[in-house]
Amino acid sequence: MPGHENASLSASRPLRLSRAAGFPSLQALHRFARPVLVIMPALGLVLGLAAGVAGHGPWSGLIWAVATVPVLVVLIVEIVGSLRRGDVGLDIVAALSMTGALVFGEHLAAVVVALMYAGGQYLESFAERRANREMTALLGRVPRTALLHRDGRLEEVPLDVIAPQDRLLVRQGDVVPVDGLVAKGVAVLDQSALTGEALPVRKRSGEPVMSGVTNVGDAFDLSATHRAAESTFAGIVRLIEVAQRSKAPMTRLADRFALAFLALTLALAGVAWLWSGDPVRALAVLVIATPCPLILAVPVAIVSGVSRAAKAGVLVKGGKVLETLTRVRTLVIDKTGTLTHGRARIVEIRPMAGLSSDRLLQLAASLDQASKHVIAQALVAEARGRGLDLLPPTEVEEIPGEGLEGCVGGRRVIVGGIRFVSWRVPRVGAVAAGQHPAGSVVVAVAVDGAPAGLLILADPLRTEAAQVIGSLRRLGVTRIILATGDRREVAQAVTVGLHLDEVHADLTPDRKIAIVQAEKRHGPVMMIGDGVNDAPALAAADLGLAMGARGAAASAEAADVVLLVDELDRVPGAIGVARRSKRIALQSVYAGIGLSVLGMIAAGLGYLTPVQGALIQEAIDVAVILNALRALWGVEPS
Template identity: 50%
Template sequence: MRRYLLLAWVILGLLAGVAATLLGHPEAAPWLWSAAALPVAAHVGLGLVRSLMGGRLGVDAVALFAILGAVALEETAAAAVIALMVAGGEALEAWAEGRATRALTDLIARAPRRAARLEDGTVAEIDVAEIRPGDLLLVRAGETVPADGTLEDDGATLDESALTGEPLPNAFHRGDALRSGGVNAGAAFRLRAVRDAGASTYAAIIRLAQDAAASRAPLARLADQWAVGFITFTALLAGGAWLATGDPVRALAVLVVATPCPLILAAPVALVAGIGRAARRGIVIKGGGALERLARIRTVLFDKTGTLTPGRPRLAAIDADPLLGREEALRLAAALAQGSTHPASAALVAAAGRRGLALPVPETVAEVAGGGVSGMVEGRAVMLGAEGFLHAAGIDPSNGFALTAEVVAAAGSIAWLAVDGRVAAAFMLADGVRREAPRAVRRLRALGVRRIVLVTGDRAAAAAPLGRALRLDEVFANQSPADKIARVRSEAAKAPTAMVGDGVNDAPALAAADVGIAMGAAGTAAAAEAGDVVLLVDRVDRTAEAIAIARRSRQVALRAIGLGMGMSGIAMTVAAGGWLTPLAGALVQEVIDVFAILYALTALRPGPDEHAQDGLPAEAGLAERHDEHAGLRQLADELRGIGEAIGATPEVVPELAAVEARLRDELLPHQRAEERALYPAAAERLGGQDPMAPLIRMHAEIEGLAERVGTLLRLAQRDERWTTTAPELRRTIFALEALLRLHLAVEEEMLADLQGPERRGA
């Protein structure tokens, strides 16, 4: 506010002097212009004294000398215009910083101050500081979630756009964990607090935002570093012009156009603009210094679990005793797994749910931590767990499953199922790769990151396939927290290095890196505190976006400085030659200042390195088609199972007919719906010449194979044709399964940028 009042005073004095001249009182004008200029000189002088007391010589000393010199030489109009330039530059800086930090300001402004606590059936209004873990809170429509907690009602809809930058609301279900800071976009719901407000997610984000806004970037300090040299150059040029001509007005004209507002204002405005734009994308950068370091990153180290992988195991494959069958094996295992909290158990229960299996309630469930779980299911003794767990019970898991163990152990883990004392099935579990991870790696390469490395505490057999899939430069497995720190320091000695992680064990490595990037949406508080950059969206591809924003902001800041000071240098030379009067020079410098600051604000716009896509409209059907992919993957499992079951006799014909019906009733309509609405909308967003052509070609091949399966099945239903038809039918089914899996993976990767908010539970 003080900056705007000072600007208003200068404008009033300048206009008063002009009015006095026009009304026939020119003798009053110098007094009015001096009265307008001298308060600004006093303001600049106080700032200069504070700088000197802090051990810095600010470049605003040139502005002070210019104002005082103009008043002394009775160039009071020029003095008033210089004062207008200084006061206007500071006001413009305040406006620009306000616009640049709008996202950070919005975060702080939206912080809840009151909450509704349910006490004995009544609603009590309390300060958020009074919230304690275990409190039952009521969050009404339009209110901000005041603390982290668990949803106690059947459903809730939250607008988390201020946290994540994603425009669409997210739906939550009973028992889901809710983060503070989201806005209730639906009906009122009850929330069971798990933390007090001060320890919740939103409070931590606000602290990060305030730290980011308060810090001074190296580029902003660059003005102070250049101050002595710039002032010396200005003094030599002004003094030389005075000595050469004997005219002090020449020196004054040089001082006027040398006022270094572009150097003082442009750099911090550009960097703060970058911080603000990153915040709108769910990326909190802790200050301009972190942004500057981020812009120079050439090596990125990734943690594995929770960073490049979702951190949640999923069922990848089933190998079961043919007498029991895959579906029955999964049903029994998932039924028993309901009594366990292990992530592998949750993966089996989720897989059974996706297949629509009805799960009985297990009895006498006993769990051994880190081993497995046992109990009774429908009167049968069932055990589920690791190989050692079954060995301890006198059961040899390798009996009939040796090949499976050898082949799959390298890529994931196995949960063994024993029924009535005999091994019955092996469930292959894998963490998988985040859908956006391959794109994140490729985009980092496109941004000039020369080395991308995986550093994980997991075993080498599990880490190596991930490194191959993502085309990483090197993989370091079995790394302890101390090993990770040593690896980060080794890489940082060669090139500016960033470390990306999410867990407590990653926090030391994040702190040791040039830039620590924490997955703050689902990661730990320790990682978020240690990181210089916090990703509020659970998407690893925001790492590349953060680097792109940082690079653009730094480039804009340097260009704004270069353009502004270059034009000032030209104007100084012209003034030294006598072709620019002090008053005209002041007006020219004002134009240069406005140009430099407005150019710095272009950091608010995406640059050519940033390719974020808008989400597709709802009518394109992307969400619906994506939800159908789970059923299609189950269909692929059935294709593999039925292909393996094809033998010398036609007993599998009924199962074949059921699978062929699913191809006609589920797969082909799904593909037609994609080509009718989804693919045209995606092609418009992606651009280029027919970007969806590869997927459409896959559709055609899949349809051809599905039709061939139907034709072969009709032939196979004739007993006399089974022996000649079965081998070709088996080959066709395996080809269809492989192509279907490939198609689903490629399609999801191509359209991931158009997905909008990260789908929960996907």
């Protein structure tokens, strides 16, 4: 929708909604440290092997030990942090393996384990970094200033200096920066990002305007009534931040196996040591037990799934999100811009005076070429989409927000609202007195002083909506709820035949959050929306999915998944990709752990040394990684 890309205008500060907001230095440290931690053991492994080949064997162990220590130190720091939060992960096994290998002089085994651990961590964070880069580019278009009337001139100023009573100029396409009143002119506003109303509304002098809506008509003056930090949009931003802080953190798939595998590993290592009296046997068990199938195979499969989804136009913000996508059982979905396209389209043409439908549309659209009004542009687009030849209009007179009059092909044409046209051609009022669809806009047309017909515009349901709902049901989504800020009669009329479980209308952002929270008792909840008013609910849901192609950047930032194409049918496909990736990851985990357990038993019985165990573990790693890469191809049918 025009201007939606700017609808995440922050009230008084940049919008910071990401999970790690407020810690830029820590993020920068991680971006720098992850690749370094992979390079160091990889380089150490190569240099140590080269030293051995060159006849400097004693140096090999030292090089491998030095390359292992930085990874081990970082790992211990992360383990301490995890334990303070009450998390027990597989990282403990990797730390014990590296420590034991260094203590008992098995330096080659230590550096191999360090390389596998660092590589797995790097892969696991790869998808999240990629998603963050995409979102940074998306939010880079957000405006931070407004045009202020000052001393007879227009001055561009930061939003935080705007005070009540200041007079601002809101240009066509601008997002209204603060709450205020129309001071001069007629404001034609796209309020769908905040209220869910798909069709523009007109505001006359003295009428209130909310921040965050988009001016789709001519420029108008706004008299500010609130500071930016106190305006409507700022309140929504605060709701988003509260919802994100209260949202339960997502868990890694690999960590669900952590405690059991850790206990089994320590038990086997302890038994091997006690039974043989040789601590090296326990070390061999720990080395071959290093959970590389979990550390590597799971992130490879998940990152592959994230990449596969991105190729289909679905931006998934990391592996944890992809895993959550597989468990969704309830869907809460917005209407405007989600189940519908979010823009006006002709749904009916009622011609008169012997005109055909195409001829009526041709005359109206030809005249509307002279107008920038969003409804006029919708008529022009519809006519061109039907292949109609538009004639050049002449002698055009327009009253902004009302209608226009002019000559088209030698005929006098009037196009606009019923009141505007009937004021010039009184009989139009009687013609337009019939029934019209709920939430529609009626454009009246008069030709040569006589009523010529009506053009009915509305925001219709997407053609694929029913199919998408059916596909989601087959994928195990048991409850589907509509939650919209639009009027109830409009919501009910549009969704007839969709077989939704519940329809909630006239909702404010905080009431949408309440619905999402209430639905969590039925299982993990996914919220789909596109407007600024959807962003708090997107943040509060177990998984938020934003229509990013046309939706507000605030909703795209608050969401976990963003559709980069304006096609709702990508949602079942994304769930299919997520489930296939998880299934492949689990296959790799079960096969890898099974082979590792067999190797641990062999090591405990003395048949494998620590280095042999490390090499066997590498063979297992290669096998499970090759299997995990299958997630790059194919998609689960919906």
